Amino acid sequence: MNTKASPVAMPAYDRHSLTHGIVHIGLGNFHRAHMAVYLDDLMTMGLAQDWAILGAGVRIGDARMRDAMLAQDCLSTIIELDPKGRTARRVGAMTGFIEVQPDNAALIAAMTDPAIRIVSLTVTEGGYFINAATGQFDPDAAEIIHDAANPAAPQTAFGALLAALRARKAAGIAPFTVMSCDNLPGNGHVTQSAIVGLARLSDPGFADWVQANVAFPNGMVDRITPATGPRERAMAAEFGLGDDPVPVTCEPFRQWVLEDHFPMGRPALEQVGVTFTDDVHAYEAMKIRILNGGHATIAYPGGLMDIEYVHEAMADPLISGFLDKVEREEIIPYVAPVPDTDLGDYYSLIRERFSNPEVADTERRLCFDGSNRQPKFIIPSLRDALAAGAKIDGLALVSALWCRYCAGTTDSGAVIEPNDPDWGNLQTLALAARSDPSAWIGQKAIYGDTGQDPRFAAAFALALASLWADGTAKTLTRYLSS
Numbered sequence: 001m002n003t004k005a006s007p008v009a010m011p012a013y014d015r016h017s018l019t020h021g022i023v024h025i026g027l028g029n030f031h032r033a034h035m036a037v038y039l040d041d042l043m044t045m046g047l048a049q050d051w052a053i054l055g056a057g058v059r060i061g062d063a064r065m066r067d068a069m070l071a072q073d074c075l076s077t078i079i080e081l082d083p084k085g086r087t088a089r090r091v092g093a094m095t096g097f098i099e100v101q102p103d104n105a106a107l108i109a110a111m112t113d114p115a116i117r118i119v120s121l122t123v124t125e126g127g128y129f130i131n132a133a134t135g136q137f138d139p140d141a142a143e144i145i146h147d148a149a150n151p152a153a154p155q156t157a158f159g160a161l162l163a164a165l166r167a168r169k170a171a172g173i174a175p176f177t178v179m180s181c182d183n184l185p186g187n188g189h190v191t192q193s194a195i196v197g198l199a200r201l202s203d204p205g206f207a208d209w210v211q212a213n214v215a216f217p218n219g220m221v222d223r224i225t226p227a228t229g230p231r232e233r234a235m236a237a238e239f240g241l242g243d244d245p246v247p248v249t250c251e252p253f254r255q256w257v258l259e260d261h262f263p264m265g266r267p268a269l270e271q272v273g274v275t276f277t278d279d280v281h282a283y284e285a286m287k288i289r290i291l292n293g294g295h296a297t298i299a300y301p302g303g304l305m306d307i308e309y310v311h312e313a314m315a316d317p318l319i320s321g322f323l324d325k326v327e328r329e330e331i332i333p334y335v336a337p338v339p340d341t342d343l344g345d346y347y348s349l350i351r352e353r354f355s356n357p358e359v360a361d362t363e364r365r366l367c368f369d370g371s372n373r374q375p376k377f378i379i380p381s382l383r384d385a386l387a388a389g390a391k392i393d394g395l396a397l398v399s400a401l402w403c404r405y406c407a408g409t410t411d412s413g414a415v416i417e418p419n420d421p422d423w424g425n426l427q428t429l430a431l432a433a434r435s436d437p438s439a440w441i442g443q444k445a446i447y448g449d450t451g452q453d454p455r456f457a458a459a460f461a462l463a464l465a466s467l468w469a470d471g472t473a474k475t476l477t478r479y480l481s482s
């Protein structure tokens with residue numbers, strides 16, 4: 001592919017004339033290929049000139065990203081991986097990056113500025129301090145305990161948000177809107193729960209004020225953005241951007257669905273394809289169950305069969321067939337109708353996206369952080385199928401595949417390097433589950449009461465025994481013939 005022949009699209013607007021309206025916390029690949037791109041498109045149209053992004057972070061890795069971005073005037077390289085040909089653009093919607101500090105003083109000061117009307121977040125699915133078993137805010141997390149005791153010098157994004165909201169309230173400045181861009185069901189509600197829950201630990205009256213006065217719109221976000229490594233940096237070099245250490249690659253597809261709840265105003269994102277609706281929950285349930293649940297379904301068999309890339313897993317008839325059967329029989333039947341959307345067509349689009357060889361997304365990335373992702377992406381479909389008295393063998397096998405993966409070796413005996421924040425504990429339980437399956441499904445934080453369901457317990461035990469005795473390929477073959 002001759003990518004050098006394609007010119008790199010540069011910002012077609014005067015970045016020096018932009019003013020900040022948004023602080024965004026968590027400058028990972030997804031944000032830079034999603035929200036920043038939508039804003040860049042608006043700015044190209046001559047709109048949203050007062051909605052430039054001020055980048056921010058609260059962790060050590062964020063400081064490294066800040067250094068990299070400031071070195072290139074906060075321009076992000078975005079390479080779209082269309083099988084028909086790659087294209088590159090430099091996105092200029094972010095024009096500054098706040099210093100990353102242990103007490104977040106600079107971040108708090110920036111968010112106190114009246115010009116900031118939206119604070120947005122991509123802090124990953126696991127960054128919201130939610131107990132997976134209860135679905136509620138977890139006040140016992142160490143960082144939350146710290147921030148409750150030290151509200152003026154918080155360590156977390158949520159603590160910093162509260163400190164800024166408190167300062168704005170004292171100064172008579174209206175509160176900004178808090179907009180989660182993370183891949184969570186009801187992400188606005190989840191964010192509100194974390195922030196109000198943290199406030200309640202130290203100042204219940206202020207917690208009530210936040211709950212009554214701060215907007216937390218729900219949203220659904222979607223775009224596949226692989227991790228950046230040597231391959232992605234080589235692509236940037238082919239476009240003449242070899243000095244960029246943090247280029248982002250992504251699929252051509254993107255989607256954003258939002259509640260229109262922005263008391264302090266918002267960019268005209270509907271002009272660039274964002275859907276504003278009161279039915280966000282329907283879109284997000286569709287995406288989380290069909291796409292993210294689909295990712296989880298193909299991740300662990302691919303990992304156990306030593307398959308590196310997602311498109312290679314999709315080309316394997318056993319994994320592809322497994323995905324089809326689980327989706328059509330055990331996931332899609334429990335997805336509620338979505339406005340103007342055919343679920344069968346949506347699933348066909350998902351298959352096409354997963355199969356894009358240009359994206360070169362890795363199975364290892366899909367396997368990462370199952371302890372946070374399985375309760376959100378797989379267990380809800382399993383619960384619905386159990387409640388309906390319907391088939392659950394496929395979803396039980398998905399869970400068994402995750403357990404087998406966490407034992408730490410592939411079917412060929414290759415070592416699987418740690419791939420979950422709780423890897424040590426998961427590996428211990430996965431090895432114990434070989435002789436006692438209840439050791440795995442008894443994890444209340446993952447399965448809640450579902451692990452005690454006799455039908456699920458029996459199906460899980462059968463699937464796990466087959467994986468250990470016969471391997472992944474034979475187990476998938478048996479499932480597909482059932």
